[in-house]
Amino acid sequence: MTLPSIRPQSIIVPFSASLDGPDVGGGVQTFVRMLCAVSSEVGLEVTVLGVGPHESHGSSVHFSPVLASVRSESEYVRALQKFVRTRKFRVPEESVVLANAEHYSWALRNLHLPTVLLAHGVVAQTLRIRRGRLSALLFRAFIEPRAIKNARRVICVTDRVREYYTRRYHREPEEKFVSMSIGVELGAFEHRPKGSPRQDFAIDEESSIILFVGRLSPEKNVSLFLAACDYLASSGQKFNAVVVGEGPEGDRLAATLSSRPWLRWIPRTSHDQVLDLMAVANVLAITSTYEGLPIVLLEALGSGLPVVSTDVGRARHFLRGSTGVVVEPDPAAFSRALRDALSARLVKRGSIDPAIRTAIDFRNTARSIATILRQVRDEASARPAVIPHAPQRSSDDKLGGVRMR
Numbered sequence: 001m002t003l004p005s006i007r008p009q010s011i012i013v014p015f016s017a018s019l020d021g022p023d024v025g026g027g028v029q030t031f032v033r034m035l036c037a038v039s040s041e042v043g044l045e046v047t048v049l050g051v052g053p054h055e056s057h058g059s060s061v062h063f064s065p066v067l068a069s070v071r072s073e074s075e076y077v078r079a080l081q082k083f084v085r086t087r088k089f090r091v092p093e094e095s096v097v098l099a100n101a102e103h104y105s106w107a108l109r110n111l112h113l114p115t116v117l118l119a120h121g122v123v124a125q126t127l128r129i130r131r132g133r134l135s136a137l138l139f140r141a142f143i144e145p146r147a148i149k150n151a152r153r154v155i156c157v158t159d160r161v162r163e164y165y166t167r168r169y170h171r172e173p174e175e176k177f178v179s180m181s182i183g184v185e186l187g188a189f190e191h192r193p194k195g196s197p198r199q200d201f202a203i204d205e206e207s208s209i210i211l212f213v214g215r216l217s218p219e220k221n222v223s224l225f226l227a228a229c230d231y232l233a234s235s236g237q238k239f240n241a242v243v244v245g246e247g248p249e250g251d252r253l254a255a256t257l258s259s260r261p262w263l264r265w266i267p268r269t270s271h272d273q274v275l276d277l278m279a280v281a282n283v284l285a286i287t288s289t290y291e292g293l294p295i296v297l298l299e300a301l302g303s304g305l306p307v308v309s310t311d312v313g314r315a316r317h318f319l320r321g322s323t324g325v326v327v328e329p330d331p332a333a334f335s336r337a338l339r340d341a342l343s344a345r346l347v348k349r350g351s352i353d354p355a356i357r358t359a360i361d362f363r364n365t366a367r368s369i370a371t372i373l374r375q376v377r378d379e380a381s382a383r384p385a386v387i388p389h390a391p392q393r394s395s396d397d398k399l400g401g402v403r404m405r
Contacts, residue, residue, distance in 0.1 A: 009044075009045045009046070009047060009092040009093075009094065009095045009096070010044055010045070010046050010047070010095070010096055010097070010098045010373055011047050011048075011049060011091075011095060011096075011097045011098065011108070011111075011113070012032050012035065012036075012046055012047070012048045012049070012050075012098050012100070013048075013049050013050070013080065013097070013098075013099050013100055013101075013104035013107075013108065027120065027293070027294065027295035027296070028100050028101075028120060030184075030271065030295050031100075031118075031120070031182065031295065032048060032050075032100070033271075034184065034185050034362045034366075035362075035366055035369070036048065036060075036061045037185065038185075038362065038363055038366045039060045039061055039366070040059060040060040041363070041366070042363075042366045042367050042369075042370040043370055044060065044366075044370050044373070045060050045061075045062075045092070046060060046061045046062070047061075047062045047063075047064060047092070047095075048061065048062070048063045048064070049064050049066055049080065049083070049089075050063065050064075050065065050066065051065065051066060051067050051068070051069065051070045051076060052065045052068070053065065053068045053069075064089070066079050066080050066083045067079045073103075077103050077104070077106075077107050078107075080104065080107040080108065081106075081107040081108075081110075084107070084108055084110050084111060085110060089111075091111055091113065094377055094381070095111075095113050096113060096114050096115070096116060096373045096376055096377050096380075097111065097113050097114070097115040097116065098115075098116050098118055098369070098373065099115055099116070099117050099118065099147070099151075100118050100120060101117075101119075101120070101123050102117065102123055102139075102143050102144045102146075102147035102148070103123070103139075103143055103147075105117055105147040105150060105151065106143050106146060106147055109146075109150065114152050114376045114377065114379070114380040115147075115150055115151050115152060116151060116152060116153045116154075116155060116372060116373060116376055117147060117148070117151040117153070117154045117155065118155045118157075118369075119154055119155065119156050119157065119161050119165065119292065120157055120182075120292045120293060121157065121161060121290070121291060121292020121293065122161060122164050122290075122292065123139060123144070124136040124139050124140045124144060125219075125290045126219055126290060127139050129217075129218050129219040129289060129290060130217060130218055130219065145169070148165065148169050148172065149172070151176065152176070152376040152379065152380070153176055153177075153178055153372050153375075153376055154176055154177045154178065155178050155180050155369070155372065156177055156178065156179050156180065157180065157181075157182050157292050157293040157313075158179070158292060158293055158313055158314055159179055161179075161292050161293075162177050162178075162179045165177050178372065180365065180368055180369070181314075181359055181360070181364075181365065182293055182295070182298070182362075182365050183298065183359070183360040183361045183362035183363070183364060183365040184295065184298045184299055184302050184360055184361075184362050185362050186302055186352075186357065186360070186361055186362070188275060188302070189275060189278075189279075189299075189302045189303050189304075192275055192276055192278070192279035192303065193275075193276035193277075193279040193280055194272065194276060195272075195273065195276050197273060197276040197277045197279075197280055198280060200273065201242065201264060201266055201277075202264070203240050203242065203264060204240060207238060207239060207240045208238070208239040208240070208282045208342045209239070209240050209242055209277070209280060209281040209282050209283075210229065210232075210239055210240070210241045210242070210281070210282065210283055210285055210338055210342070211242050211244070211277055211278065211281040211283070211284045211285065211305075212225050212241070212242065212243045212244065212245075212284075212285050212286075212287070213244045213245060213274055213277075213284070213296045214244075214245050214286075214288070214294070214296060215245050215246070215247040216243075216245050216246055216247035216248065216249035216250045216253060217247045217248055217249065218248070218249065218289075219288055219289050219290050219291065220245075220247075220249075220287065220288050221287040221288055221289050221310075221329070222243065222249055222253060222287065223249075223252075224287040224310075224329055224331060224334060225241070225243070225285050225287045225334075226241075226253075226256065226260070226263075227331035227334075228285070228287075228331045228332075228334035228335040228338060229241045229260075229262065229263070229335070229338070230260075230331070231331055231332055231334075231335035232335045232338055232339060233260075233262055235335075235339070237339060237342065239262060239282075239342065240262055240263075240264055241260075241262055241263050241264065242264045242266065242277065242281070243263070243264070243265050243266065244266045244269060244274055244277065245266075245267070246267040246268055250267065253265055274299075275299065275303065278299060278300060278303040278305050279303055279305075281305055282305075282306075282341065282342050283305070283306050283307070283308055283324075283338060283341035283342060284296065284297075284300040284305050284306070284307045284308070284324075285307075285308050285309070285334070285338065286307060286308070286309035286310060286312065286315065287309075287310055287329065287334070288310055288312045289310070289312075289329065290312060291312040291313050292313060293313040293314060294309075294312065294313050294315075297309065297313060297314070297315060297318065298360045300324075301318060301323060301352065301356055301360055302352065302360060304352060306322065306323065306324045306341045306344075307319055307323065307324035307325075308324055308325055308327060308334065308337040308338055308341055309324065309325075309326055309327070310326070310327065310328075310329045311326050318356065318359075323353070323356070324341070325337050325340075325341075
């Protein structure tokens with residue numbers, strides 16, 4: 001079912017390499033690619049502002065590179081702000097900004113467009129783990145409140161995320177904060193594996209595979225994964241632990257490879273190969289201390305792959321019985337859950353519970369997002385805000401106004 005033909009243009013702001021390059025942006029990049037893939041079906045024209053070497057145009061998706069390459073997200077945000085100021089970015093009629101985090105919304109404030117903030121998680125929580133309490137405090141004090149005030153809607157990927165915003169910003173209208181389940185492209189899991197992942201990554205054909213997929217940053221807590229696998233190996237269990245991802249914890253992981261013969265590290269590979277690995281793995285491990293909604297959890301569900309996870313995102317909602325289990329962040333407890341998953345082999349490969357299938361179908365997500373964007377566009381057209389005439393420096397600091405073309 002497609003939506004009406006009135007098509008708001010969304011400006012998506014991922015931290016990504018490009019739409020057709022290697023997967024380096026994690027769950028946010030996966031989300032953006034999925035939305036672009038179904039944009040025409042749900043009546044959206046999408047302009048992506050991201051990182052990549054070339055501009056590209058398709059029937060409903062347009063990619064504009066802000067930088068050819070980037071070393072950090074803060075560098076990208078500064079470049080995005082400068083891009084809007086100096087490159088005379090032409091904004092199509094009736095546009096709506098769909099910002100993937102508060103700092104993207106802040107960087108695009110000079111476009112004076114109605115904004116929908118898609119909160120994949122609480123950024124300040126991640127900052128506290130990665131950079132310390134001061135970074136989180138500064139973000140909460142200066143970036144987050146302005147972005148929330150400016151947003152017409154805040155889409156929250158879990159009820160926990162919504163509870164954070166409604167409690168912290170209780171003076172904002174409660175209807176501003178909308179809970180929405182994010183899904184995955186179910187067709188991507190059909191006829192897997194398409195390649196030969198065991199052969200490609202030198203994994204023994206007979207051994208069990210415990211899979212870890214994610215950026216090697218502190219909040220992903222790969223050290224818990226390794227400690228749990230150490231327990232498992234000391235009990236005599238035969239397996240291969242495969243870690244897919246790179247990041248600041250990569251050097252520490254590399255230093256342990258020689259002492260852990262069961263460990264395989266794949267710093268970077270295509271999303272297609274990740275899904276092939278899921279098709280042949282026995283269990284996926286999620287050891288994060290904090291995540292809004294791990295997309296990799298939904299991908300495992302779509303693959304029919306059991307999951308052992310800490311209590312993050314919607315893990316407690318989805319994981320029960322044959323789909324997996326939520327455990328305490330303790331190496332011994334995690335190890336026992338992994339051993340149970342390796343021995344049980346409960347899930348018939350490719351089978352998905354119909355209720356879960358509906359809940360994780362990205363087309364339902366895209367339709368809901370398109371509806372919200374349309375509502376916001378119509379509200380802005382009906383009640384346009386007046387942007388006061390002010391010096392450039394002063395107007396740059398304002399986040400609250402909306403000016404339609």
